Amino acid sequence: MDRAVIAVSDLYKIYRVGENRVRALDGVSFQVRRGEFCSIVGTSGSGKSTLLNMLAGLEKPTKGKIIIAGEHIEKKSENQLVAFRRKHIGFVFQSFNLMPSMNALENVALPLTFQGIDKKKRLEMAAEVLDLVGLSSHKNHKPTQMSGGQQQRVGIARALVVSPEIIFADEPTGNLDSRTSAEVMELIREIITKKNQTLVMVTHDDHLASFADRIFRIMDGRIIGIEETGRRKTT
Amino acid sequence: MKLRDMLRMSASSLWKRKIRTVLTVLGVVIGTASIVVMISLGLGLKRASLEEIEQYGGLTSVTVMEKDAFDMDASDAGGQKKKQATQHLDDKVLDTIRQVDHVEYAYPVLEAEAMILYGGYQCYTTLRGMPAESMEYLKLNLGQGSLPKPGDEQLSLVFGNGIIGDFYNEKTGQSYWSDGKLPDIDLMESPLMYVLDTENYYNFLWGGSGEEGSTAAMPKKYMFPTSGVLAGSVEDYNSNSYAVWCDLEALKKVLKKEFRNRSIPGQPTSASGKPMKEIFYNSIMVGVDDMDHVKEVQNTISQLGYSAESNAEWVESMQGQYQSIQLALGGIGAVSLLVAAIGIANTMMMSIYERTREIGIMKVLGCDMKNIQGMFLLEAGYIGLIGGLIGTGVSYGLSAVINTLMSTEGSGIDLAAASGISYIPGWLSLLAIGFAVIVGMVAGFFPSLRAMRLSPLAAIRNE
Numbered sequence: 001m002d003r004a005v006i007a008v009s010d011l012y013k014i015y016r017v018g019e020n021r022v023r024a025l026d027g028v029s030f031q032v033r034r035g036e037f038c039s040i041v042g043t044s045g046s047g048k049s050t051l052l053n054m055l056a057g058l059e060k061p062t063k064g065k066i067i068i069a070g071e072h073i074e075k076k077s078e079n080q081l082v083a084f085r086r087k088h089i090g091f092v093f094q095s096f097n098l099m100p101s102m103n104a105l106e107n108v109a110l111p112l113t114f115q116g117i118d119k120k121k122r123l124e125m126a127a128e129v130l131d132l133v134g135l136s137s138h139k140n141h142k143p144t145q146m147s148g149g150q151q152q153r154v155g156i157a158r159a160l161v162v163s164p165e166i167i168f169a170d171e172p173t174g175n176l177d178s179r180t181s182a183e184v185m186e187l188i189r190e191i192i193t194k195k196n197q198t199l200v201m202v203t204h205d206d207h208l209a210s211f212a213d214r215i216f217r218i219m220d221g222r223i224i225g226i227e228e229t230g231r232r233k234t235t
Numbered sequence: 236m237k238l239r240d241m242l243r244m245s246a247s248s249l250w251k252r253k254i255r256t257v258l259t260v261l262g263v264v265i266g267t268a269s270i271v272v273m274i275s276l277g278l279g280l281k282r283a284s285l286e287e288i289e290q291y292g293g294l295t296s297v298t299v300m301e302k303d304a305f306d307m308d309a310s311d312a313g314g315q316k317k318k319q320a321t322q323h324l325d326d327k328v329l330d331t332i333r334q335v336d337h338v339e340y341a342y343p344v345l346e347a348e349a350m351i352l353y354g355g356y357q358c359y360t361t362l363r364g365m366p367a368e369s370m371e372y373l374k375l376n377l378g379q380g381s382l383p384k385p386g387d388e389q390l391s392l393v394f395g396n397g398i399i400g401d402f403y404n405e406k407t408g409q410s411y412w413s414d415g416k417l418p419d420i421d422l423m424e425s426p427l428m429y430v431l432d433t434e435n436y437y438n439f440l441w442g443g444s445g446e447e448g449s450t451a452a453m454p455k456k457y458m459f460p461t462s463g464v465l466a467g468s469v470e471d472y473n474s475n476s477y478a479v480w481c482d483l484e485a486l487k488k489v490l491k492k493e494f495r496n497r498s499i500p501g502q503p504t505s506a507s508g509k510p511m512k513e514i515f516y517n518s519i520m521v522g523v524d525d526m527d528h529v530k531e532v533q534n535t536i537s538q539l540g541y542s543a544e545s546n547a548e549w550v551e552s553m554q555g556q557y558q559s560i561q562l563a564l565g566g567i568g569a570v571s572l573l574v575a576a577i578g579i580a581n582t583m584m585m586s587i588y589e590r591t592r593e594i595g596i597m598k599v600l601g602c603d604m605k606n607i608q609g610m611f612l613l614e615a616g617y618i619g620l621i622g623g624l625i626g627t628g629v630s631y632g633l634s635a636v637i638n639t640l641m642s643t644e645g646s647g648i649d650l651a652a653a654s655g656i657s658y659i660p661g662w663l664s665l666l667a668i669g670f671a672v673i674v675g676m677v678a679g680f681f682p683s684l685r686a687m688r689l690s691p692l693a694a695i696r697n698e
Binding site: 049053056058059078079082083085086087089091093097099101110111113114115116118119158162170 | 602603604606695
């Protein structure tokens with residue numbers, strides 16, 4: 001068994017809404033193994049997005065520990081978190097979040113820019129990943145000239161280009177129709193399996209969740225069930 | 236993140252918002268141009284005034300004279316004793332002065348009164364004898380002829396361009412300044428006669444009228460050739476216009492001949508009233524290497540016991556005055572740059588609100604916070620730089636317009652108009668551009684801080 005690449009223990013997030021305290025996360029503990037594809041499934045307001053934000057270091061937990069790739073996330077300053085994400089994490093957004101003024105190639109190369117990689121080198125790397133997601137012919141297209149599915153492929157390429165250990169995906173197919181969604185999910189699965197990368201995906205859709213190796217069901221800030229889908233090939 | 240990439244991204248985000256960028260830059264253009272033009276006016280005035288001082292005898296020259304015996308008596312009760320100690324100017328003093336720090340050159344001047352006579356006209360003037368080899372320091376602008384050669388036996392003279400106006404008709408007393416007619420004298424060619432013993436010449440004239448009753452004889456007349464005349468009309472004034480120069484040694488020789496066994500007018504006499512053996516100088520002209528050292532040299536020479544005069548105090552008070560004018564003018568200009576700075580801050584804030592999501596995405600993708608701040612600072616700096624560059628260009632144009640307007644309106648006498656009332660030196664334009672960039676960055680600092688602190692969660696929120 002691979003060692004846990006993500007270890008969450010006793011995680012709480014409490015928001016104050018007026019007089020009331022809302023427990024977005026109410027004592028969550030779990031582990032994710034390296035190379036595993038996990039889905040976090042829950043309804044709107046269940047706390048699944050909060051959990052993902054905290055794993056990616058975008059939000060601070062009220063209490064609890066998060067260890068990712070051997071590092072304590074909850075103790076890091078914002079600047080350290082940025083550096084951590086730059087090195088270890090890829091992120092796929094629901095609404096793609098591509099830079100509208102840049103073409104597909106430049107969008108994919110953007111995280112490499114932040115790493116200080118030369119223009120020539122980073123464009124080469126970006127082109128390679130775009131080939132991988134099947135967008136060889138759309139490298140010079142602006143986001144507005146592409147369909148939703150194509151845009152999300154660019155988004156996935158952007159997350160993959162830095163070869164992260166862990167990829168977080170927030171409703172990656174939320175803005176896509178069901179046929180495109182299935183295609184995108186197959187693509188993601190294929191690539192991360194090939195590269196032995198860990199993927200944590202948040203979704204409200206049971207069908208999409210079933211693409212994963214394991215499904216965490218979350219409700220009212222608690223994990224209410226963990227299912228093995230048996231898709232994972234045991235080697 | 237590489238600086239080149241940051242520069243590129245900042246430039247492209249300005250390019251994306253062209254109209255807003257142009258408007259913001261316009262503010263900086265106006266601000267920079269107004270500062271530069273205002274300061275250029277101050278600088279132009281200052282330069283014109285320095286040029287004016289230059290006309291009145293130079294910025295770096297010190298005139299050394301004997302300390303006036305009368306001053307000594309007044310300042311000291313034991314005047315009699317001091318009077319004997321009055322130091323006359325001779326070659327020894329000249330050598331001492333040449334040793335003083337920052338003194339570039341020093342030459343003696345011997346003055347002799349003379350009456351110039353020609354064809355019913357006469358002119359009372361002072362001949363200034365100085366070593367012919369030092370005449371280059373005067374930077375004379377000769378219109379005709381040449382300077383006397385060093386070692387010339389024959390006394391020859393160089394006339395200032397205004398001297399011709401000093402000739403007056405013996406009978407009518409009219410001169411150029413009273414009737415506007417130049418006397419029919421060619422200073423170069425006409426045989427001019429000189430009377431050096433002017434006192435006896437007047438005695439002779441008065442004697443002729445019978446008032447004195449003495450038997451003063453007409454003193455000897457000499458004829459000296461003219462070696463050169465300065466360029467310029469009789470009305471062009473500068474410190475050399477009304478001077479007559481000749482070689483020192485030649486003048487000494489003529490004076491010794493004329494006043495053999497008599498005291499030379501203007502020269503000191505011994506206690507018994509006898510003439511001294513030596514001929515002393517009336518003054519020593521000292522050239523200082525830099526305007527800033529004039530005061531120092533002047534003080535050193537004063538401490539040696541001589542009277543030293545220069546334009547240093549005049550220049551100092553003038554400079555102080557123009558410095559305050561410049562500050563006031565620059566301040567007026569600075570107000571418009573301040574307004575431009577507020578414009579930059581406003582534009583940057585707008586831009587950050589618009590790009591909240593973009594900034595969030597960059598943070599999620601791992602863009603360093605310092606880089607985010609840097610990009611916004613650079614953007615503001617770009618606005619300053621472009622505005623500063625264009626603004627400086629505009630200032631040169633405005634400066635040219637002001638100068639042409641002033642020179643066509645003002646008459647030729649106006650000294651300020653001669654070299655332009657607005658003057659932009661290279662350092663001013665560089666300073667203005669640098670200042671505009673700094674103003675831009677300062678204005679962009681708080682917006683950039685805000686951009687840096689924006690939450691990455693903004694990128695996650697789904698619309």
